[in-house]
Structures are given as C-alpha cells and as structure tokens.
Amino acid sequence: MVRSLQEQGWFWKKGMDGYAWMMTAQSPNSDIAPIAPDEELDSFDKIISYVLNTEAFARRLQNDTRWTSNPRVRFHAAFADQ
Numbered sequence: 001m002v003r004s005l006q007e008q009g010w011f012w013k014k015g016m017d018g019y020a021w022m023m024t025a026q027s028p029n030s031d032i033a034p035i036a037p038d039e040e041l042d043s044f045d046k047i048i049s050y051v052l053n054t055e056a057f058a059r060r061l062q063n064d065t066r067w068t069s070n071p072r073v074r075f076h077a078a079f080a081d082q
Helices: 002-008 044-060
Strands: none
Touching: 002 044
C-alpha cells in the first residue's frame, strides 16, 4: 500500500497533496502521535503516518460501544496479503 501511494504521487507530487484531506498523525483528530513535524518528513514517512493512523482509527471504532452495541453495524477484518 505504501509503495502504491508513493507511485501515485501522494504527499509529494504537485497537485496530489494527500495532506489536504487524508487524516495523518499531524491531523487535529489523529489517533497516533506524530513522529516529527511535517516539514521534517519525506513522502514515505507521511504515507506511513497515514497508514498507521488509519489502522489506529479503525481499532478505535471497533472498541467504541456506540458502534459495537448496534446490531446493524458489523466490522470485517480485511488484509492486503489475503
């Protein structure tokens, strides 16, 4: 996934600013702590920040009783290697 986002130009290619809308460690509502300020990170670090924060966000949702107590809400684990 990281390689795919990098090859597509996210976080480095002009006009493809992933930080404009993707929730990363630098986002106000991030679920992880940033490893460094944005200006110190290269595009790979920024993509990894996005992927890790997405995983943390998913885990938070799975542990939130507002969702888990609702019988109409189901979580399905899906992995890229499967």
